[in-house]
Amino acid sequence: MGLIRAVFDAAFRQGGARLKPVGPRWPLLLFHVDTGGCGGCGMELQALAAGPYDMQGAGFGFVPSPASADVLLVTGPLTRTMAPVLEAAWQAMPKPKGLICVGGCAVDGGIFPENYAVLGGLDRKATVDLHIPGCPPSPQQVLDGLCSLFGQRAQPAQNSQAAGSSSTSS
Ligand code: SF4
Numbered sequence: 001m002g003l004i005r006a007v008f009d010a011a012f013r014q015g016g017a018r019l020k021p022v023g024p025r026w027p028l029l030l031f032h033v034d035t036g037g038c039g040g041c042g043m044e045l046q047a048l049a050a051g052p053y054d055m056q057g058a059g060f061g062f063v064p065s066p067a068s069a070d071v072l073l074v075t076g077p078l079t080r081t082m083a084p085v086l087e088a089a090w091q092a093m094p095k096p097k098g099l100i101c102v103g104g105c106a107v108d109g110g111i112f113p114e115n116y117a118v119l120g121g122l123d124r125k126a127t128v129d130l131h132i133p134g135c136p137p138s139p140q141q142v143l144d145g146l147c148s149l150f151g152q153r154a155q156p157a158q159n160s161q162a163a164g165s166s167s168t169s170s
Contacts, residue, residue, distance in 0.1 A: 029063045041102050041105070067092050075101075076105050080118075
């Protein structure tokens with residue numbers, strides 16, 4: 001987690017992890033690329049952004065361009081079609097930058113075996129700063145994972161029924 005740690009350490013005031021980061025890295029800006037999954041993880045990320053999770057209050061926000069992103073969120077197994085897209089997004093991001101895998105497929109391919117079209121997960125292909133497990137992880141689990149980078153816990157969602165998972169989770 002070296003790169004992300006560098007971002008976070010630089011953004012924290014002295015005094016410990018109870019204080020929110022300040023400066024241009026606050027909120028931490030996320031860019032999402034689905035490299036070929038079933039879409040479930042991506043839908044959970046949409047629910048996180050639009051639902052009652054106070055993502056902004058926790059210090060995170062999605063951006064539509066990698067050029068303004070601090071962290072690349074990847075969902076799904078890496079397909080041959082999306083490999084150059086992922087590489088281009090990574091290269092477009094300013095340094096320092098971090099890489100987070102959301103869901104099992106992004107790390108090891110999950111339910112998608114390697115074949116002529118699928119290259120598998122990012123494990124052993126890239127330095128992954130954080131893996132948020134699940135198939136798919138719920139929005140609250142994604143937010144908990146992101147907050148763990150700060151050494152903090154996410155606040156529960158305003159609507160307790162939404163705290164466990166969005167309607168896309170089984
Ligand atoms: S981890 Fe599960 S929900 Fe996410 S892309 Fe893979 S199969 Fe779909």
